[in-house]
Amino acid sequence: MQTGRKILGASALALMAGTAWAEGELNALVWCDHTDPELIAPFEAEHNVKVNLREYEGTGAALALLEQSRPGDWDVLVVDGIDVFRAVEAGVLAPLPEGAISTADYFPEVVMAENNSVDGVTYAVTEKFGYNTISYNSAKVDPADMESLTSVWSEKYDGRISIYDYYLPVMGLAAIAEGIATDAIGAGDLAKIDGVLSTMRSRAASVAGVVAAQTALATGEVDIVVGGGEWLTAVLASEQPELTWTIPKEGAVRWAQSIGVVEGASNPDLAVEFIKYITSPEGQARLATSSCFWGMPANAKAGDVLTDAQKDILRWDQQPDYLALTQLYPAPDADLDIEMQDLWLETLQQ
Amino acid sequence: MSKDQIRGWGFVTPALLWTIAFFIVPFVVMGAMSLASLEGRTLVWDLSLANYAELLEKKYLWRAVLVSLEITLTVTVISVVLAYPLAWIIAFRVSPRWQRLALLLAILPFWTSYVVRSYAWLLVLAREGVVNETLMWIGAIAEPITLANTRFATVTGFVHFFVMLLTLTIYANLIQLSPNYRRAAMDLGANAFQTFRHVILPLTLPGIVTGAFLTFVLCIGDYVTPQILGGNTELSVPQVIMVQLGRRADFPLASALAIVLMSIVALAYLLSARWLRLDRL
Numbered sequence: 001m002q003t004g005r006k007i008l009g010a011s012a013l014a015l016m017a018g019t020a021w022a023e024g025e026l027n028a029l030v031w032c033d034h035t036d037p038e039l040i041a042p043f044e045a046e047h048n049v050k051v052n053l054r055e056y057e058g059t060g061a062a063l064a065l066l067e068q069s070r071p072g073d074w075d076v077l078v079v080d081g082i083d084v085f086r087a088v089e090a091g092v093l094a095p096l097p098e099g100a101i102s103t104a105d106y107f108p109e110v111v112m113a114e115n116n117s118v119d120g121v122t123y124a125v126t127e128k129f130g131y132n133t134i135s136y137n138s139a140k141v142d143p144a145d146m147e148s149l150t151s152v153w154s155e156k157y158d159g160r161i162s163i164y165d166y167y168l169p170v171m172g173l174a175a176i177a178e179g180i181a182t183d184a185i186g187a188g189d190l191a192k193i194d195g196v197l198s199t200m201r202s203r204a205a206s207v208a209g210v211v212a213a214q215t216a217l218a219t220g221e222v223d224i225v226v227g228g229g230e231w232l233t234a235v236l237a238s239e240q241p242e243l244t245w246t247i248p249k250e251g252a253v254r255w256a257q258s259i260g261v262v263e264g265a266s267n268p269d270l271a272v273e274f275i276k277y278i279t280s281p282e283g284q285a286r287l288a289t290s291s292c293f294w295g296m297p298a299n300a301k302a303g304d305v306l307t308d309a310q311k312d313i314l315r316w317d318q319q320p321d322y323l324a325l326t327q328l329y330p331a332p333d334a335d336l337d338i339e340m341q342d343l344w345l346e347t348l349q350q
Numbered sequence: 351m352s353k354d355q356i357r358g359w360g361f362v363t364p365a366l367l368w369t370i371a372f373f374i375v376p377f378v379v380m381g382a383m384s385l386a387s388l389e390g391r392t393l394v395w396d397l398s399l400a401n402y403a404e405l406l407e408k409k410y411l412w413r414a415v416l417v418s419l420e421i422t423l424t425v426t427v428i429s430v431v432l433a434y435p436l437a438w439i440i441a442f443r444v445s446p447r448w449q450r451l452a453l454l455l456a457i458l459p460f461w462t463s464y465v466v467r468s469y470a471w472l473l474v475l476a477r478e479g480v481v482n483e484t485l486m487w488i489g490a491i492a493e494p495i496t497l498a499n500t501r502f503a504t505v506t507g508f509v510h511f512f513v514m515l516l517t518l519t520i521y522a523n524l525i526q527l528s529p530n531y532r533r534a535a536m537d538l539g540a541n542a543f544q545t546f547r548h549v550i551l552p553l554t555l556p557g558i559v560t561g562a563f564l565t566f567v568l569c570i571g572d573y574v575t576p577q578i579l580g581g582n583t584e585l586s587v588p589q590v591i592m593v594q595l596g597r598r599a600d601f602p603l604a605s606a607l608a609i610v611l612m613s614i615v616a617l618a619y620l621l622s623a624r625w626l627r628l629d630r631l
Binding site: 058059060063064159162165168211212215216219220221333334335337338341345346348 | 388390391408409410413414417469472473476477478479496498499577578581582583584585590593595596597598599600601
């Protein structure tokens with residue numbers, strides 16, 4: 001009997017301890033740039049909590065994971081800026097408390113209120129952005145050629161190109177090369193985009209993900225990455241300054257990632273505090289220079305925290321021109337998305 | 351029910367429950383999912399064969415099946431051809447004292463992370479990698495040739511891994527052979543080749559087929575190696591499955607592809623079942 005009581009007592013203590021531990025935890029579904037301890041440790045120390053991070057790739061995979069989870073399993077979601085509406089549609093994002101997160105110091109072009117809200121309710125805020133454009137080895141190619149999309153995938157660079165393995169930005173670049181705005185891409189434009197993709201593909205040595213593209217560029221396997229950008233070459237800049245990037249005269253694609261609180265979060269207040277931290281100048285500077293990949297902070301005040309060298313790599317002073325020259329990722333509806341993905345896979349299997 | 355029967359069920363039940371929970375149920379769910387479809391981004395349980403029909407209609411889908419089969423068969427054949435002599439040497443030409451070390455060396459590739467090993471191959475096969483540098487140094491080529499991001503790279507990465515697996519399965523089979531078989535064959539006038547062809551090979555066939563089957567199963571379902579080393583110059587079935595899941599979460603089509611993959615494996619099992627002797631490993 002006494003043993004039974006001891007077990008019961010121990011179980012109760014364990015349960016209480018478990019609850020206390022759970023209250024001191026924040027569970028976030030994120031992109032890999034959030035897993036840098038330099039970014040997370042200051043928040044954990046300040047709030048005396050443990051932040052559990054899980055990386056994912058692809059909005060579809062994240063939504064499937066959230067739908068299979070129990071309410072309260074996740075507190076924070078980092079999601080592609082063009083997919084916030086999908087997350088809201090799926091019921092996995094909660095409205096942000098009004099006025100809790102200020103975007104007053106943001107670069108105006110990346111506030112993207114229309115992307116981060118549905119029916120006038122704000123569900124997320126932009127936290128980082130960058131460009132899918134042209135990364136290249138300045139010692140191996142003529143930088144002047146990189147200022148025009150058509151010369152990038154011309155015969156001159158046959159076999160020296162890698163294409164970033166994500167259909168939306170690459171097809172966006174193909175559309176821009178054809179003079180089609182990324183937000184105006186329709187089913188009728190796919191034939192033209194197909195023509196550009198086929199040319200691009202015929203010149204390419206590989207179609208590579210982030211690490212493979214970085215490896216290919218760093219080892220000299222290829223000299224150009226179509227769809228690359230600061231996120232690809234910035235982490236290599238200190239060792240190989242010849243690896244750089246540019247935005248051609250026709251323009252390029254702009255990516256943006258948003259952050260929001262998951263519907264039914266166990267710790268919604270802590271989740272909001274986390275978002276406040278991530279969007280603060282300090283958090284933004286750390287996120288911008290994450291060891292996984294670099295990108296521009298959405299909050300322009302992060303410029304006060306970043307070093308001059310970091311800002312040089314990010315091309316801080318050229319942002320007004322770049323923002324004017326670039327267009328947001330294509331955001332196709334479900335049917336067009338299927339057609340675009342089919343076209344992409346057909347191109348890869350050529 | 352007798353006591354023996356109860357005891358028997360007691361032993362079997364945990365494995366049975368495990369199999370039901372982690373194989374039968376997921377398989378049934380996947381089979382059912384393959385009959386559903388996506389309307390827009392909504393899952394519809396319409397129980398149709400549309401996903402399988404799509405597989406025949408869309409070139410990139412059926413081509414992925416062909417690519418997977420071509421790569422897998424190439425890898426299996428090359429691995430068997432390389433592994434058999436290696437296993438033979440370890441079993442019959444290496445003294446018992448050194449056999450343990452030889453086996454240890456044979457399984458060394460298993461000690462490294464699969465992903466790291468694939469990226470290492472990418473560096474080795476790069477235009478400025480050790481293979482190209484060596485070929486240029488000996489004068490075999492004047493300019494670097496493209497080795498990475500090709501089917502050759504994918505097959506090389508696979509073979510590096512599976513030769514070791516096959517070496518172990520074939521060695522396990524060879525070591526069980528009594529030397530008397532060879533002696534008897536020689537006594538009856540067979541030469542070395544005839545002894546191998548008519549005695550040793552048939553007796554070691556179970557080890558070869560078992561290793562080849564394991565190679566086939568692991569190779570056809572692998573995503574990492576073709577993704578890293580193949581450079582997406584062609585897509586295998588697991589790569590196409592990942593694309594379906596990544597952004598669109600098209601679980602119905604991905605499930606149909608997975609069922610096709612499982613059917614190919616089941617077919618391979620039936621074809622090799624006569625010689626499969628997993629219990630002899």
